[in-house]
Amino acid sequence: MRDQDVQARSKWRGLVSEQVGSGESVKAFCGKRGLRAWEFYAWKKRLRESEGCGFVEVTVPAAGQQERTGGSHRAIEVRLRAGRSLVIEPGFEADHLRALLAVLETVA
DSSP states (O other): OOHHHHHHHHHHHHHHHHHHHHTOOHHHHHHHHTOOHHHHHHHHHHHHHHHOOOOOOOOOOOHHHHHHTTTTOOOEEEEOGGGOEEEEOTTOOHHHHHHHHHHHHHOO
């Protein structure tokens, strides 16, 4: 991949992440930055398609096992690349999780 392509992908990956974290609509976000919304959507699609979406294993403990390990505690663990993981406790704020995931998705 050419250096220009790498720089463009990095720029747009950052912009997409920033937009997701901002909570603004694409139209509002692009308007404030002098970007064209159609170009933003095109790059967002290009980045999503090039990075692919892999499948992950999800294990749900049996009912008896849940009782032995704490019963009603229903945290969710999300395992990321490079051995990282997130533990999401009940009552989390979805916007905070979206912002965090947007940042983590841009980190190589």
